[in-house]
Amino acid sequence: MADYTIKVRRFQPESGEGPYWEEFNVDLDPSLSVLDGLLQAKDREDGSLAVRCSCRAAICGSCGMKINGQSGLGCKTQIGEAQELADKQASATGKGGEGNSIVIEPMGNMPVIKDLVTDMESTHWTKIRRVTPWLLPHGEPPEREYIVEPESMIDITQSMACIQCGACVSSCLSMEADHEFIGPAALAKAYRFVGDPRDAETHERLHDLADDPHGIYDCTHCFSCIDACPKGVAPMDQIMRLRRKAGEVGIEDPNSGHDHEIAFVKIIEKKGTLDESLLLQESFAPGIKGKLKPNKRAIREMLGSIPTAIRGIKTGKMRSLHKLIPGVHPKLPDQDDVKTIFAHAEEHSEEFNLYIKGEEGELAEDDVEKGIERSTDPDTPQEVKNG
């Protein structure tokens, strides 16, 4: 048993008052959860403290909340760990000491109904319904089951593992800037159908999600949703898979993001290091070095980037100007190792999926045991290793 102070962001809509903070003292084993702490406060002190909860085991998705500013599930966050984080945060801001309050707030990017209860219908569920979230097969179903690749089912099981808790939505920085962004949960749900070989509307789905200005290209690749997700769904990865599939069916990425990724890989493969003078050109007009074949859009984009570049120079963010001159950037002297890494990655190219590979730590350790390069490291963005 240990004593904790939980500081809860409260809002009682019938009181006529605005939101306020209230502290509760609870005593429980450090291995119990933040939700257990809240329920103790509710049971012993104030039954009006509102929090959705049910399973206590991270499978129902009810208790999404922010704990010390981080979105997650109350039932899956051990109160001892939450205390450590609260103390760490306090020392980072110079307050220091131990036994700082564990700060608990309702999820972000959603209206608050009461205390920790948010309105998920108007945000989360409306966006889920936006992606036509049901299977659309063509024709009559077969007499028995659909015959599909075993891996295809395992692949989409990662997005099926989503419990619709909203933690990713709560943490999404893009949605903070653009409320209409379809968002990580709904796009992960969309991948569940796009990746399903039984679905016959893959093209329509991809065009729909790509043409929407608040669709797949609205994600800024910030990883917040991956951090927040309590189930390893990695919503951003699912969004990147959607982008890749969109590229495969000929949908043009308005940000040239996909070409940009390929440009990175290609340049490093050729030179061993990143020759930035080639990056812009390769990203907007992929071609062989020296044979620039710019299309109209590429020229427009490159001219359009000049003001940004000038601002970069003025503010000191672009300092290695000479490196922008083609040919100045040196090659890595021994490129054989680089080629070996690329060859290995090519040979062992596979999707990173928790249902196949296990947890991150597990994977890294196994890699070490086997003595192979970390080319299947989950930290390496997939686009690169598959690019």
Next chain:
Amino acid sequence: MPSHDVLVIGAGLAGQRAALAAAEEGVSVGIISKVHPVRSHSNAAQGGINAALNPGDSWESHAFDTIKGSDYLGDQDAIEIMTREAPEEILHLEHLGVTFHRNEEGKLGTRAFGGASAARTYYVADITGQAIMHVLYEQLMKYSEQIARYEEWFCSSLAIEESGECCGVVTRNVADGSMELFQAKSVILCTGGNGMVWKPSTNALICTGDGIAMAYRAGAKLMDMEMIQYHPTTLAGKGFLITEGARGEGAHLLNAKGERFMEKYAPNKMELASRDVVSRAEQTEINEGRGFPDGTVALDITVVPKKRVHEALREIVLVGRDFAGVDITREPIHIKPGNHYTMGGVKTDVDGRTDIPGLYSAGETACVSVHGGNRLGANSLLDTLIFGKRSGRDAAARAKRIDYAHTSKQVLEDEEAMIADIVAREKGSGRRISEIKLELGQTMDAKVAVFRDEAGITEALETVRRLKEEAKTAYIDDHGSVFNQDLIAAIELGYMLDNAECTCVAALERKESRGAQYRTDFPERNDEDWLKHIDLERTDDGPEISYSEVTITQWEPQERTY
């Protein structure tokens, strides 16, 4: 007054399946759930769903395993229906989009499960319940024009008209506290089980036996209420579930001496004997001093290949890591038997009909009975879907035949008065709701669990009856309308106490050991006197006992060994 031909209460697998089946018949459907549908406890069903779909397997084999598992208390006509219709239901789910595990040929693949003579459990990793329920919810969204969803509406009472037919329900919109009488031609109760009566339990906090209690109060018969399953592998203290799929994949049970003790109790099936058998074996080891100091035995998953664990048991890797601090791929995890499932419930026929015309029930709320004295793993999802579907169809057929009855508003006024009374109680006028809940849960877990005897059950019954009195004056803190969870907890406590009383009365009555009911004072099964169901009907003096026959079609009771 909102009206629907068919009104489904509860939106787990049984409820969602019932709503979809009724809508297919072309009637108007409403589905009411006290939580958002995807929060329902069907999520927690990890391991899979049984069906004799493989070439070489047969529904008869599945039926026999189920009957033997039930310790011959299951009704064989109902079990025949469930096992015959199982393959078609699996294919239906697959066609809707469930991402079932495939074998190398790309066809549906299976895993082994307890009490089964063939590997016939279809699964999605260890999130089978979740995967199926989310797909059914996709279908609810798809058919939103035919099926109205009332998400976060709590039911406090059934409406019964003078002729004795069920004609609606009284509900409270959790979001704003408004009360509403819903009118319906058929009402289907699918509110799940009553695990919260025990503490700890693998069940979710919402599993408070609402439908069982509402039906009982309305005059419907309950059946087999003494049959409460204790799952063999739950985490000590918190009661979290470790799927039977772990043993299906080959995990061992070890006592503190490192012995694989199931050799003594079930030499053929070992860890994959029926759940009641395994739970009793574990409890015996613990009681006789061969367990660990924390009152547990160990589940050793390290014998399962690591790759297979990640592919098929990922959820429990997370449960072990997050809730027990144990890496199950490297070391054994401590487990014990824990409250898990309500085999009994509202007595229904094979189309979900209760004793009250117009009132149906399916899933864990209902007792058809397909599980009898002990449910086999991976038969619960099947039960919810088959009898959810059948109830939905029959409820729709009834709705097409009849007109709306006159529904009196009296019941709405009664419920509003009941709620006003709870809200008006002064702080300190009695005990806190949470205190009564805790005492109830601990009492039931101590006295009405794996091993039972007359003295213990009697003590529990007396405690429950005292708590019922105390609940009448228990006070709440929240006097508001918006998300008043305190008030809902007070009403749920009433449901739990009715459930508990019925379980105690039935457990006291059954003077034999069968399935989950093991009486140390009557340790043998006694077919001569007790091969029958115990039915309970509400009176002002408590449940009134009667008996009904067990339906036997072609499998005569025999000795049960694994």
